[in-house]
Amino acid sequence: MTTTASLPLMQGLLLAGLLFGLGLIGLLVRRNIIFMLMAVEIMLNAAGLAFVVAGARWGQADGQVMFLFILALAAAEVSIGLALVLRFYREFNQLDADAACRMWG
């Protein structure tokens, strides 16, 4: 038990950091709003993974509780974000984020 219990911590946190970095790169490079939203989802998921890994390391339920909160946050964020995408497409007829460089109320 002691040999395997300490293993998932470092590797799990490393995986979470890797996924978060990939999401950040995706958010920075892509200009399509749908892909930027997907990258934000990847980053939120990676943060949740880090919480669950830490919770599993000490056998506490707090990490999973935090993951549930992140899940609720992601659901609310994605619903608002996708409504904004629909609105954006109706306004500009494209999904390029640079098209919104000028806002006029």
Next chain:
Amino acid sequence: MEALFYIAALVGVASTGMVITRLNAVHALLYLIVSLLAVALIFFLLGAPFVAALEVIIYAGAIMVLFLFVVMMLNQGPSTVEQERRWLQPGIWTGPSVLAIILLGELVYLFGSGTVQHIQTIVPVDPKQVSLVLLGPYLIGVELASMLLLPGLIGAYHLGRRLTKAEAST
């Protein structure tokens, strides 16, 4: 068991890398679903089966379906049929299918070889423990989450509604 973790991690990273490089939104969504399933398998390996189930149901199920609906709503016009014809070619499905089959093989191995009992002895955090903590010390957080979801619903409805002619002319 460590090998299972590494394989699932590799599948997750590979599919996430594919998500941020695909040009087609539906292809990226397929890879994103595989990535979320890989993370769910890792949750299961870490001794958190409840969160793994929630990851599959809410993230890979509900949120990805929302994305899919919006992508489908945005693709309009006669070019859509041509796009669909190109999407339906079997070559497109091989990437996500191979990655998902790797995850399925891990699951079959887990349940087939009786390794599940071995996992439960590592750091088990069962759903009862989670819900006791969630509705005990974190009750205020649950209330805050509910207060976040209601404005989310109202905001999504308000932003996504069709404009009336009077509003569109102003």
